[in-house]
Amino acid sequence: MIQAVVRIRGDINVKPGIKKTLHLLHLNRVNHCVLIRNSPVNDGMLKKVKDYVTWGEINPEVLAKLIVTRGKLIGNRPIKPEYIKKETRHESLVKFAGAIVEG
Numbered sequence: 001m002i003q004a005v006v007r008i009r010g011d012i013n014v015k016p017g018i019k020k021t022l023h024l025l026h027l028n029r030v031n032h033c034v035l036i037r038n039s040p041v042n043d044g045m046l047k048k049v050k051d052y053v054t055w056g057e058i059n060p061e062v063l064a065k066l067i068v069t070r071g072k073l074i075g076n077r078p079i080k081p082e083y084i085k086k087e088t089r090h091e092s093l094v095k096f097a098g099a100i101v102e103g
Contacts, residue, residue, distance in 0.1 A: 002101050004058040004066075005046065006033045014052070021048050033066070037103065060098035067097060 007027040011019055024098045025045060026034050035058070044057055058066075081093045085087035090096040 001039050001057050002033055002063075002103065003038060003042075003046075003055050004033055004063075004101050005053050005055040007053050009052045018049055018052065021045050022052060025049070025053075027053060033070075035063075035100070060094055060101050060103060063097035063101060064093045067093065084087065 005025060005027065007022065007030055010030055011022070014022075020051055022028070025036070026032075027049075044052065067079055068081070074081070084093050084096045085091060088096055090099060
């Protein structure tokens with residue numbers, strides 16, 4: 001399964017170890033979201049930065065909505081369902097998101 005991780009706090013007065021872990025998770029700004037796989041390594045990283053992030057499993061419908069509303073292509077162009085159908089082997093955005101969630 002895939003987890004969505006959102007940074008909820010800034011980096012003022014943050015210990016260097018926590019700052020490094022946030023950087024390794026690619027959470028460089030407040031309200032940024034990343035998707036990570038469930039693994040013992042990632043669980044340890046999340047426990048280390050638990051006071052600065054929130055996380056949980058994401059379902060395909062929510063991921064599809066996230067891709068449409070916040071996803072960007074190269075050149076800052078939005079990701080549209082037509083692009084997913086044309087450029088991937090998946091016939092819809094929800095099936096594409098389901099494939100991502102399943103790994």
